Amino acid sequence: MLYLKESFVFVDLEASDSSTVIQKLADSLHVAGMVTADYSAATIDREAVHPTGLPSRPFPIAFPHADADGVERSALAVAILKSPVLFKNMADPDEDLSVELVIMLANKSPEEQIETLRNLAELFGEASKLTELKAMTDTSEIVMWLKKELALDA
Secondary structure (H helix, E strand, O other): OOEOOHHHEEEEEOOOOHHHHHHHHHHHHHHOOOEOOOHHHHHHHHHHHOOOEEOOOOOOEEOOEOOHHHEOOOEEEEEEEEEEEEEEEOOOOOOEEEEEEEEEEEOOOHHHHHHHHHHHHHHOOOHHHHHHHHHOOOHHHHHHHHHHHHOOOO
16 A cells, blocks of 8 residues: 655645656655665656656646665655646657656555556546645645545555
8 A cells, every 4th residue: 555644745846857856755755764765866767768747637747756676665755846847758758748746656566556657647637636636735635635536545
């Protein structure tokens, strides 16, 4: 099961680029013992080869992640960005997307990662859900909302 708590959620995060966002999210997971110290570097390296930006509506999102070997306990970290940052489109790596919401995955197994990605894609395939989440400003509200929408354990 995926672990999610308030210290993994950032509202109005200011970042100059995708690597900064990834570093911030991975650091929050590392401090809590969810991932190893090198998870951020592994995620940044993977993002360069296998981009995770999605041209969703009403705004693009990204789901950066690395392989399971850097994961101690499965978790999610979330950043609602103050200003968009560029991520490459996973379907067209030559295209830049101005991403406004980033959800970092840290999954202990490839099967769990596929399931998590499927659940997130299904949830955020609904434009109203993206709009609803982005409008939230309270981290505890965001955690409760995501746990309910993704059926995560408390």
